[in-house]
Amino acid sequence: xxxxxxxxxxxxxxxxxxxxxxxxxxxxxxxxxxxxxxxxxxxxxxxxxxxxxxxxxxxxxxxxxxxxxxxxxxxxxxxxxxxxxxxxxxxxxxxxxxxxxxxxxxxxxxxxxxxxxxxxxxxxxxxxxxxxxxxxxxxxxxxxxxxxxxxxxxxxxxxxxxxxxxxxxxxxxxxxxxxxxxxxxxxxxxxxxxxxxxxxxxxxxxxxxxxxxxxxxxxxxxxxxxxxxxxxxxxxxxxxxxxxxxxxxxxxxxxxxxxxxxxxxxxxxxxxxxxxxxxxxxxxxxxxxxxxxxxxxxxxxxxxxxxxxxxxxxxxxxxxxxxxxxxxxxxxxxxxxxxxxxxxxxxxxxxxxxxxxxxxxxxxxxxxxxxxxxxxxxxxxxxxxxxxxxxxxxxxxxxxxxxxxxxxxxxxxxxxxxxxxxxxxxxxxxxxxxxxxxxxxxxxxxxxxxxxxxxxxxxxxxxxxxxxxxxxxxxxxxxxxxxxxxxxxxxxxxxxxxxxxxxxxxxxxxxxxxxxxxxxxxxxxxxxxxxxxxxxxxxxxxxxxxxxxxxxxxxxxxxxxxxxxxxxxxxxxxxxxxxxxxxxxxxxxxxxxxxxxxxxxxxxxxxxxxxxxxxxxxxxxxxxxxxxxxxxxxxxxxxxxxxxxxxxxxxxxxxxxxxx
Amino acid sequence: xxxxxxxxxxxxxxxxxxxxxxxxxxxxxxxxxxxxxxxxxxxxxxxxxxxxxxxxxxxxxxxxxxxxxxxxxxxxxxxxxxxxxxxxxxxxxxxxxxxxxxxxxxxxxxxxxxxxxxxxxxxxxxxxxxxxxxxxxxxxxxxxxxxxxxxxxxxxxx
Numbered sequence: 164x165x166x167x168x169x170x171x172x173x174x175x176x177x178x179x180x181x182x183x184x185x186x187x188x189x190x191x192x193x194x195x196x197x198x199x200x201x202x203x204x205x206x207x208x209x210x211x212x213x214x215x216x217x218x219x220x221x222x223x224x225x226x227x228x229x230x231x232x233x234x235x236x237x238x239x240x241x242x243x244x245x246x247x248x249x250x251x252x253x254x255x256x257x258x259x260x261x262x263x264x265x266x267x268x269x270x271x272x273x274x275x276x277x278x279x280x281x282x283x284x285x286x287x288x289x290x291x292x293x294x295x296x297x298x299x300x301x302x303x304x305x306x307x308x309x310x311x312x313x314x315x316x317x318x319x320x321x322x323x324x325x326x327x328x329x330x331x332x333x334x335x336x337x338x339x340x341x342x343x344x345x346x347x348x349x350x351x352x353x354x355x356x357x358x359x360x361x362x363x364x365x366x367x368x369x370x371x372x373x374x375x376x377x378x379x380x381x382x383x384x385x386x387x388x389x390x391x392x393x394x395x396x397x398x399x400x401x402x403x404x405x406x407x408x409x410x411x412x413x414x415x416x417x418x419x420x421x422x423x424x425x426x427x428x429x430x431x432x433x434x435x436x437x438x439x440x441x442x443x444x445x446x447x448x449x450x451x452x453x454x455x456x457x458x459x460x461x462x463x464x465x466x467x468x469x470x471x472x473x474x475x476x477x478x479x480x481x482x483x484x485x486x487x488x489x490x491x492x493x494x495x496x497x498x499x500x501x502x503x504x505x506x507x508x509x510x511x512x513x514x515x516x517x518x519x520x521x522x523x524x525x526x527x528x529x530x531x532x533x534x535x536x537x538x539x540x541x542x543x544x545x546x547x548x549x550x551x552x553x554x555x556x557x558x559x560x561x562x563x564x565x566x567x568x569x570x571x572x573x574x575x576x577x578x579x580x581x582x583x584x585x586x587x588x589x590x591x592x593x594x595x596x597x598x599x600x601x602x603x604x605x606x607x608x609x610x611x612x613x614x615x616x617x618x619x620x621x622x623x624x625x626x627x628x629x630x631x632x633x634x635x636x637x638x639x640x641x642x643x644x645x646x647x648x649x650x651x652x653x654x655x656x657x658x659x660x661x662x663x664x665x666x667x668x669x670x671x672x673x674x675x676x677x678x679x680x681x682x683x684x685x686x687x688x689x690x691x692x693x694x695x696x697x698x699x700x701x702x703x704x705x706x707x708x709x710x711x712x713x714x715x716x717x718x719x720x721x722x723x724x725x726x727x728x729x730x731x732x733x734x735x736x737x738x739x740x741x742x743x744x745x746x747x748x749x750x751x752x753x754x755x756x757x758x759x760x761x762x763x764x765x766x767x768x769x770x771x772x773x774x775x776x777x778x779x780x781x782x783x784x785x786x787x788x789x790x791x792x793x794x795x796x797x798x799x800x801x802x803x804x805x806x807x808x809x810x811x812x813x814x815x816x817x818x819x820x821x822x823x
Numbered sequence: 824x825x826x827x828x829x830x831x832x833x834x835x836x837x838x839x840x841x842x843x844x845x846x847x848x849x850x851x852x853x854x855x856x857x858x859x860x861x862x863x864x865x866x867x868x869x870x871x872x873x874x875x876x877x878x879x880x881x882x883x884x885x886x887x888x889x890x891x892x893x894x895x896x897x898x899x900x901x902x903x904x905x906x907x908x909x910x911x912x913x914x915x916x917x918x919x920x921x922x923x924x925x926x927x928x929x930x931x932x933x934x935x936x937x938x939x940x941x942x943x944x945x946x947x948x949x950x951x952x953x954x955x956x957x958x959x960x961x962x963x964x965x966x967x968x969x970x971x972x973x974x975x976x977x978x979x980x981x
Binding site for chain 2 (some may be wrong): 400504538551560
């Protein structure tokens, strides 16, 4: 019953989406407010029905209804409750349902909070949103129905893949999808603007917060996924340049570019046409990511070719939306008026430079990801493009970008003073050089690149601080005045500084982890001691334990430094009987921003166990950086100038107060 | 197919189920040679895995390849000799960092070309914008025939 209800709700959502994709657009054409307003109610109702459908699938998973194929294949009655919830999207069908749920949520948010949008713009935006939704509802219903029944229901399910039985699954995919799908709003706004043939500053003011919101989620989603891989996969890697990761990195890169060009568009009414194109590209890359991940084309081109129903369907969606929007762009964009002029050395110029490097970086990732697929399809030759390629091509692009980052906010709009900016960044440059010298001395020579990279990171961080100090006039005006100005400074300025500093922080983490990571691989027996970096690690005991749906072997270690015990670590290996799979649960000991990392290997016949121990200096900065960036994004989002549905400036209400 | 897609999904969410790569018994006694073996291992793909180097993978094939790399190093091969040996055996697919060849020159060429193309497009755009804006300014500054006539009249009246 519940499964059928969920299925039916999804069909109703499809019906609503089809109505919403046609009626409001006709209304906008005929200037009929009644027809245009259909968009609002249907977007809200659509969200309601998709939520019902998602709720139904969740209920089936929580109650372990194994008469449903999806539950049977991905659940087990003994699975802990939290994973019964997260298991809903831990599979293809469920994750597509989550995808459309989030899409409908964003549509409903535009409908609910878009009261101050021009009526025709709102109608067009929601109609475009509904095209996307309708395509994906059709995809789910036609090829990936999560509500299919089994004729003779089994007693027990096949369990969720053990690797996914982790809190990471609860957070990572929803975050990532909120980011991916969030860019659909900027896309819909861009297409609506092209249909209307008109964009103004109000358009940019609307698009920016939505883009920013999607970007914040995507940033956190990627960082979270990286940390999850780091502790779950058991060899301490945090970025693999895997096509699947690249699929999420590409929209992030172009989304970051979009965020910056939207600033230019909002403040200076320039780069309009380019901003529209970026909005289209960013969501296209999100769709491409969905295609790469969902079609199975990555596992093997041959699997894709042997059962192409799903892959071809998404490929058609992809071609329709990317091709259609780009064609519309080619047709309508030349009619859009170009905006304000600016000199190459100016805030706008700096943001254009940012866009240039970010899009080139994005192209690099795109080529590296798709080239092997294309080559195999065309010639049958198989090549691999892996981490070494990306490190060689992607890395160098970020160096000029990072050098330019502190300059951008210090340049004036229209025409900037590069020399003046350089003078103000003198302190940051000196700080960077001192750090380079210190790190060089500490590392006693060694790799020359690492101290330089850390110096660059320090330049970016101090540069972000310099920007704030300049703005509030610290050291120039009395301290109290400066503090007063700091409070009055727009939150988006604070946001910029935090986000830029986060970039530097992440870079320090990346450089330290890759350069000074120490590793010990050893076969240990009880009471054996090994030393890693300055820590000595002693294997105290090996024990067996029964978990809810697995058996695990736990090794207990005691960690000491200079004879002082600093902590205990107990990594384990879990065996899941239902799937016959095992996972390693690495143990982490955090010391400041650094971590000690232990994972277990095979146990030998002689009672010894293979152990891998790492000391990863400042590794946590890799994820602290993106968190700072996301925090900066949040600050900027809370700026009242950008706040959705807050059109009145603060002063207006004060002026209206009666005189005493 | 459903299971394959499920696998693809796992790959999405958690890349791939790998526990442990280099085993203690594989490590070479000479630390310098071992360091070379580790560095080389990161450049070779475990062909049965999804985008993993043999250094990261715990698949049996990866272990065999790691041992093979160490064998070659112990036999006195240089780094490029080891690479050539693996490529003749397993094809270009084994290299995570593809060599420049007829098949891959575009792969290596597109990123720098994208940057150069971007710079060029920007430069041309800026030039065009500036010249059009200058001609606009020139147009507004230049006097129309009526204005000219008026001015001449004024001057004549002086």
